[in-house]
């Protein structure tokens with residue numbers, strides 16, 4: 001199965017207005033579609049540094065002397081660029097969110113299509129997962145996450161219901177989470193609202209926008 005098929009690939013890379021000898025950063029490497037297109041436009045002197053915190057993305061690393069893949073959250077970009085000797089760069093590309101691969105592997109818990117344990121970690125070496133957000137955040141932290149990252153108008157009510165539901169036993173699976181939030185999921189909007197809830201929890205778990 002294809003790892004990820006980037007949309008508007010050429011147009012996005014055109015936007016970088018690449019100088020062939022320049023230094024570029026792809027902060028969301030994924031399947032490497034954008035990175036490959038950038039490398040095509042660089043000379044032998046050019047450099048591309050890529051970031052991805054997902055362990056699976058490492059298997060897509062490109063065999064090219066001009067390329068370096070860093071398995072870290074891109075919020076550490078300054079530190080890592082300095083460490084590798086890059087004082088300035090000519091352009092940065094970000095294709096935020098989740099790759100098709102992450103959505104398609106059911107047990108990783110990113111997709112509303114499958115039942116799974118609450119996980120959603122991009123970096124599977126991390127100890128912090130969706131389970132921790134759902135079961136250890138207090139009501140106001142949950143409200144903030146759901147409102148800020150999911151743009152859910154019912155964030156306050158949802159946070160209250162989650163805290164109530166987990167009093168009996170921890171919420172361990174996507175099915176249990178969905179059941180506890182049932183009153184906020186009318187049939188005709190269930191998929192959309194669920195996707196917003198997942199997005200919010202996922203962004204928090206992976207500190208995607210820090």
Ligand SMILES: C[S@@+](CC[C@H](N)C(=O)[O-])C[C@H]1O[C@@H](n2cnc3c(N)ncnc32)[C@H](O)[C@@H]1O
Nearest residue numbers: 028030031032033034052053054073074095208
């Ligand atoms: C939409 S995909 C990018 C696909 C890529 N442009 C391609 O051509 O295949 C987003 C990728 O960024 C990674 N990612 C998201 N937020 C990140 C962050 N804050 N730090 C590092 N990687 C991140 C995800 O693990 C995922 O692999």
